[in-house]
Amino acid sequence: MVQKLGTLIILLGIAVQGFGQDYVNAKQRDLMMKMDEGVALMNQGNYASADSYFQQVLTAIEVVPAELCFYFGKNSYHLKKYKQSIDWLNKYIEIKGTTGQFFDQAREYLALSETDYLAEKVEPTRQPRREAQTKLQRIDCNATPFVLCPVCKGSGVLIEQGALGSAIYRTCPYSDGSGRMTCEDYQKYANGNLVISP
Template identity: 45%
Template sequence: MHRLYFILFLAIATIQVSHAQEGAKVNEYILQQEQLKKTMLLRQLDSGVYYMDNGNYITADAKFQYVLDNIKSVPSDLTFYFGKNSFYMGKYKQSIDWLNKYIQLKGTNGQYSQDAAQWLKRAEAEYITQRTQDPKVVGQILSTNYDIDCGPSGKVTCPVCKGEHVVVKRAAFGNEYKTCGYCNEHGLLTCAEYNQLLRGQLKPRE
């Protein structure tokens, strides 16, 4: 009887190990496919940069939009490239939005931080002119529709308080100082919180 129980135990254990191995193989396959897809999308991104640098902004725009629509989290570099290319195409509101995202993510230490700040100033100036001349500007692709990849740290400086953890409001009898209701005590948001804030879904802390 004991031997029968032992054989049953071994059979069950073998089945469980086999299932676990199959599950691990499936997970590994899924990860490999996701990595392959990401690699192909990053090649499309590089291709878009090539076309942009060579003045073919429409093709670059198509490449960037394809990456945006198919990647899980938008790389920070793409926010810069898409913002810059949008400027070339006269989509200044779109350019401002994406360049702002790059600056929020990278601050002053990013590879393209200085360039992003310069393009942002140009886009803001052109947008003011554009609104004066043609208020019916459509077809803008804004970053609120996408999840932005915040990088390896997973943290972003809060755009509400600029990382100060204090919001300053002008009042009749001087400035009012209020603790920021969105970030932690260090003025930071998690990547999930940052993306929720972009979509207007992040509720202030109690």
Template identity: 40%
Template structure:
């Protein structure tokens, strides 16, 4: 009797585990399908931007931002570039800066991102002095940024040097960076926490 009961419990546990794995597989497929659809929306936004319809492109990019779990690095570039054409220069600087932080000089759009960022900075200065009206901006601190397959990002605080240099009256002072590892890198979680001001220094004084 005990053997039959054990056999029954084993079979039940197996069925439960099998059912759960099927549910997990289904949810994973749905998540992948959703991501594929969102990436199509992203491509559609790029199409409209390249054809000068910046308002429609903005709608497409914002839709992706509002529905994707982790923002792809390419979207940080496209959204930043498109924001420039809409006259949202602060927003443009912020998102293009994120792309440059993530990709450095090796990204597909790195050179272009630096060029658009410089243009946005010039226009932003003009905008602040000429137009007192505050333009609403969607800033990257409200989103989780996807750091790519490596899962590591060069620390924007020390620029990957692991040392922060401060200019003083009697010469420069050097301090170990309080946020990154010994290689000047942050994990993706740490990077997103830093963007939101939530990352605590590791060696706070």
């Protein structure tokens, strides 16, 4: 009797665990569908509605896909939210590097956003815009074990100004020799918790 009860409890635990995993997968699938709907709206030129969909996904998702960083950055450019666009496009490039599917587009929109952002800062009559929160919650380190180092921008070298105006070159302590940062270190860096031991 006790053995049957123990077996029943174990089976019930497995069933509950399986149900919980199914719920997580269904939630993730729903969020990805919502992101796809936002992309469709963006491609139709309905940027405000697309922004609403992207914001909903960003609020609810635990692991932010790199593609969402790109879509949100591109859409933000069309909404004239240039600083927000710059932040999110840079996040996409940091995560995917030069091999990302949208790298060329991200670089193009980044250049446009930077140009328009600088022009906007010079124009005193415009009111500052309220930007969406740019904190990257989490990225999937299993899918992306390395990102482009945001400190040295992938060069692996930091250049500092010397006392007499000469350049001082030193190896970036945040990246490996090829300008990459581990995903775990990037998570700490993004949250302001990355400490490099002397």
